[in-house]
Amino acid sequence: MTDQTIDPEVAARHAEKMAKKRAARNKIMATKDKTGGLLIVHTGKGKGKSTAAFGMVCRAIGHGMKVGVVQFVKGKWETGERKVLEAFPDQVSIRTMGEGFTWDTQSLERDVAAARAAWEAAKELMADPSIGMVLMDELNIVLRYDYLPIAEVVETLANKRPDLHVIVTGRNAKDELIEAADLVTDMTMVKHPFRSGFKAQAGIEF
Amino acid sequence: MTDQTIDPEVAARHAEKMAKKRAARNKIMATKDKTGGLLIVHTGKGKGKSTAAFGMVCRAIGHGMKVGVVQFVKGKWETGERKVLEAFPDQVSIRTMGEGFTWDTQSLERDVAAARAAWEAAKELMADPSIGMVLMDELNIVLRYDYLPIAEVVETLANKRPDLHVIVTGRNAKDELIEAADLVTDMTMVKHPFRSGFKAQAGIEF
Numbered sequence: 298m299t300d301q302t303i304d305p306e307v308a309a310r311h312a313e314k315m316a317k318k319r320a321a322r323n324k325i326m327a328t329k330d331k332t333g334g335l336l337i338v339h340t341g342k343g344k345g346k347s348t349a350a351f352g353m354v355c356r357a358i359g360h361g362m363k364v365g366v367v368q369f370v371k372g373k374w375e376t377g378e379r380k381v382l383e384a385f386p387d388q389v390s391i392r393t394m395g396e397g398f399t400w401d402t403q404s405l406e407r408d409v410a411a412a413r414a415a416w417e418a419a420k421e422l423m424a425d426p427s428i429g430m431v432l433m434d435e436l437n438i439v440l441r442y443d444y445l446p447i448a449e450v451v452e453t454l455a456n457k458r459p460d461l462h463v464i465v466t467g468r469n470a471k472d473e474l475i476e477a478a479d480l481v482t483d484m485t486m487v488k489h490p491f492r493s494g495f496k497a498q499a500g501i502e503f
Numbered sequence: 504m505t506d507q508t509i510d511p512e513v514a515a516r517h518a519e520k521m522a523k524k525r526a527a528r529n530k531i532m533a534t535k536d537k538t539g540g541l542l543i544v545h546t547g548k549g550k551g552k553s554t555a556a557f558g559m560v561c562r563a564i565g566h567g568m569k570v571g572v573v574q575f576v577k578g579k580w581e582t583g584e585r586k587v588l589e590a591f592p593d594q595v596s597i598r599t600m601g602e603g604f605t606w607d608t609q610s611l612e613r614d615v616a617a618a619r620a621a622w623e624a625a626k627e628l629m630a631d632p633s634i635g636m637v638l639m640d641e642l643n644i645v646l647r648y649d650y651l652p653i654a655e656v657v658e659t660l661a662n663k664r665p666d667l668h669v670i671v672t673g674r675n676a677k678d679e680l681i682e683a684a685d686l687v688t689d690m691t692m693v694k695h696p697f698r699s700g701f702k703a704q705a706g707i708e709f
Contacts, residue, residue, distance in 0.1 A: 500562050
């Protein structure tokens with residue numbers, strides 16, 4: 298099937314190089330022995346922040362973990378995500394703030410109250426000892442607009458149960474949150490299909 | 504519950520600002536009317552490349568889509584992912600290359616043959632008209648080591664069915680692939696828990 302021929306000398310060099318890589322990797326990994334709940338932040342302008350968090354939630358469910366999800370922005374996590382999560386009803390608690398932040402709200406007072414209600418729900422989930430992972434989807438947008446005081450949020454997250462994983466998503470993560478986090482990934486936009494005129498599509502955007 | 508008081512003038516400015524943002528956003532979105540299968544690439548050194556792809560796969564399943572998954576690297580997509588996907592057996596085809604690339608292989612010939620076999624499986628899934636999304640997990644690593652000719656892969660992907668979504672993951676995506684893609688996100692590492700001595704944990708790394 299293949300027209301690729303392999304020079305035995307090239308193959309020998311390859312084997313040696315890979316053995317070195319493996320040895321280096323094993324040496325590094327042997328020093329990693331801590332376990333415990335992580336504070337994880339997905340930020341940046343690119344796609345994949347909430348999607349990767351949803352992937353982590355699904356994976357945790359697959360491992361038998363119970364997870365909590367709080368949506369700080371209304372209208373996300375619609376049919377696609379819900380149908381999958383609903384296949385595991387005993388393992389998932391979703392709190393959607395019916396009045397959560399949207400570009401359509403235009404009422405600061407209502408936005409602040411909705412952010413506060415979502416945050417209280419998040420704290421409840423964090424306090425449930427049966428829950429191993431809490432996703433706070435788009436918390437960053439609420440913090441960016443100062444709908445919740447960053448100091449209060451960071452203090453609560455820093456004092457979470459040591460075995461609890463918390464994932465925070467959204468653009469423009471505040472420095473204080475990044476400082477407190479164990480794992481931070483910036484989803485950097487290289488190319489976006491909107492630029493080529495594609496609209497949001499099932500499975501991709503929602 | 505909250506000690507945040509809101510100045511009415513601030514609230515009015517907020518409403519006006521949000522209305523402008525919404526209008527601008529609506530205007531932009533109205534120009535996006537294309538639909539169709541996307542070629543999506545998740546690359547970069549940060550976490551979330553495969554996890555976001557897994558999240559997209561789950562979301563697509565939630566929308567009733569049939570998906571194909573090819574793992575170009577052995578030993579990934581273990582218990583966590585599988586248990587979730589196995590809840591939707593009619594919608595998921597997974598092809599795991601038993602002899603797929605690992606750091607332990609150290610045989611160039613075997614790696615090239617495994618990459619070729621996985622690529623043939625990927626092409627089969629792409630040719631199945633009932634499948635709406637194909638994930639080629641860690642294809643980039645195989646391309647990086649030239650186990651498959653980049654020109655052949657890009658040509659095949661560029662000529663995919665117009666309604667098929669293809670997701671390619673892995674570090675060091677080749678320029679030719681990025682050029683051909685509709686949506687490219689670089690998962691940029693800001694902080695990694697290995698640096699603080701944490702080892703790989705269920706739900707997070709696997």
